[in-house]
Amino acid sequence: MSETLLLDSKAIHLLLHRLANQLLEHHLDFSETVLIGLQPRGIFFANRLGKLLIEEYGIKDLSLGYLDITFFRDDFRRSQEPLKANKTKIDFLVENKKVVFIDDVLYTGRSIQSALSAIQSFGRPKAIELLVLIDRRFSRHLPIQPNYRGRQVDAINQERVKVCWKENEGEDAVYILNNTL
Amino acid sequence: MSQLSVPHLLGIKNLTESDIQLVFETADQFKEVLGRPIKKVPSLRDVTIANIFFENSTRTKLSFELAEKRLSADVINFSAGQSSVKKGETLVDTVNNILAMKVDMVVMRHHHAGAAMFLSKHVKARIVNAGDGAHEHPTQALLDAYSIRERLGDVAGKRVLIVGDILHSRVALSNIFALQKLGASVTVCGPQSLIPRYIEALGVEVALDFDQALKKADVVNMLRVQNERMEYSYFPSTREYVMQYGLTSERLGRLDHKPLIMHPGPINRGVELSSEIADSSDAIILDQVENGVAVRMAVLYLLASAM
Numbered sequence: 001m002s003e004t005l006l007l008d009s010k011a012i013h014l015l016l017h018r019l020a021n022q023l024l025e026h027h028l029d030f031s032e033t034v035l036i037g038l039q040p041r042g043i044f045f046a047n048r049l050g051k052l053l054i055e056e057y058g059i060k061d062l063s064l065g066y067l068d069i070t071f072f073r074d075d076f077r078r079s080q081e082p083l084k085a086n087k088t089k090i091d092f093l094v095e096n097k098k099v100v101f102i103d104d105v106l107y108t109g110r111s112i113q114s115a116l117s118a119i120q121s122f123g124r125p126k127a128i129e130l131l132v133l134i135d136r137r138f139s140r141h142l143p144i145q146p147n148y149r150g151r152q153v154d155a156i157n158q159e160r161v162k163v164c165w166k167e168n169e170g171e172d173a174v175y176i177l178n179n180t181l
Numbered sequence: 182m183s184q185l186s187v188p189h190l191l192g193i194k195n196l197t198e199s200d201i202q203l204v205f206e207t208a209d210q211f212k213e214v215l216g217r218p219i220k221k222v223p224s225l226r227d228v229t230i231a232n233i234f235f236e237n238s239t240r241t242k243l244s245f246e247l248a249e250k251r252l253s254a255d256v257i258n259f260s261a262g263q264s265s266v267k268k269g270e271t272l273v274d275t276v277n278n279i280l281a282m283k284v285d286m287v288v289m290r291h292h293h294a295g296a297a298m299f300l301s302k303h304v305k306a307r308i309v310n311a312g313d314g315a316h317e318h319p320t321q322a323l324l325d326a327y328s329i330r331e332r333l334g335d336v337a338g339k340r341v342l343i344v345g346d347i348l349h350s351r352v353a354l355s356n357i358f359a360l361q362k363l364g365a366s367v368t369v370c371g372p373q374s375l376i377p378r379y380i381e382a383l384g385v386e387v388a389l390d391f392d393q394a395l396k397k398a399d400v401v402n403m404l405r406v407q408n409e410r411m412e413y414s415y416f417p418s419t420r421e422y423v424m425q426y427g428l429t430s431e432r433l434g435r436l437d438h439k440p441l442i443m444h445p446g447p448i449n450r451g452v453e454l455s456s457e458i459a460d461s462s463d464a465i466i467l468d469q470v471e472n473g474v475a476v477r478m479a480v481l482y483l484l485a486s487a488m
Contacts, residue, residue, distance in 0.1 A: 071223070077486060
């Protein structure tokens with residue numbers, strides 16, 4: 001198995017700042033916007049962006065939640081290994097708010113489809129946007145595209161994108177793993 | 182681990198501790214779902230569940246039905262009272278006829294111990310035991326233990342006192358198994374005539390003096406006297422039973438701590454529990470009912486995921 005470094009911690013740092021700036025440009029003071037990290041992997045990314053917006057860009061009262069989509073997945077009873085549900089934490093209203101979904105990797109788009117269904121249990125948002133760190137283009141099963149992306153990659157299906165966060169894996173890095181070599 | 186070690190939920194006896202923890206962790210997530218403005222998830226939208234009740238039930242039947250509907254399953258209900266069972270149809274025939282209508286899971290309550298186990302060996306569907314005679318009532322025990330965990334943080338190390346008609350109680354047996362697997366110590370208390378012989382073999386303590394036993398209890402689970410299962414009298418009078426084993430505020434007032442009070446319902450007010458205690462903040466009877474839906478959703482979801 002080969003492992004290629006796609007982004008190191010410096011590149012991720014720059015990307016986080018760029019994405020934070022893009023969000024600021026579109027959402028100003030975030031009074032009408034909520035950020036939702038998608039469980040399980042999107043929450044580290046969402047926390048990092050949230051921290052940046054509060055500490056470096058002076059956003060007050062940022063609404064940041066986590067959404068678990070396990071019960072809304074379209075592959076329930078079809079995948080080999082059932083997934084364990086994670087915690088959903090949305091302690092604010094999404095009714096009439098602009099929702100930004102945050103996930104680390106956009107691949108087939110099926111998780112996002114499930115998230116679009118799941119978020120409706122919390123009300124009717126005014127609009128929903130998608131922010132991803134890595135966009136694996138040419139591998140989509142559904143007509144879903146991100147509004148904000150960190151980096152676009154052309155990974156083949158045998159390859160896997162691994163996103164590491166300092167708080168979880170001990171380093172900020174993105175690797176492409178290839179099982180075929 | 183994200184899967185149960187068993188294909189059916191027949192009793193707590195067959196579950197491992199990690200099975201029970203998995204049910205609890207999944208129930209935590211469903212409890213959150215039940216707090217949403219829209220309390221429904223699509224997980225079981227392609228699953229059909231038959232609720233087959235050969236015995237009366239209010240809470241369990243409603244709780245299962247609600248859990249199934251919250252999971253988006255298709256639900257059919259069957260009560261033996263208005264069915265061809267009265268015409269002499271056997272259990273296996275009845276259930277196979279229901280399964281011929283493409284049913285995937287069966288939730289069954291039956292007056293005979295072992296009915297759920299018997300069914301699981303003869304029909305092709307996932308079986309959930311919703312109470313079989315005086316044997317087991319696994320979902321009740323799961324929701325009881327879940328409610329203790331919710332209130333006290335953990336079940337391990339807690340001292341649980343189960344009081345009343347232990348002899349006829351499937352809730353008692355399932356509770357004993359569940360609580361012990363989770364590391365609690367269990368004492369049963371009641372009139373000698375309502376304590377099964379050799380119950381000590383399960384590793385529980387037996388107490389005949391309610392007041393003494395209460396002093397050592399973190400949790401008191403008060404069971405109903407099951408008059409409908411009694412062929413003859415097990416104690417001289419209800420009045421005497423209440424005096425010895427009824428939980429009253431006077432009795433609780435003599436303690437220097439406040440135990441958690443549970444009851445699986447239906448309550449005989451003024452018999453095992455005084456109304457004052459049943460409605461007090463130390464009683465978590467309605468929390469148990471609320472948690473029942475989340476716990477049953479977890480059980481159905483986990484069994485369906487392995488189908």
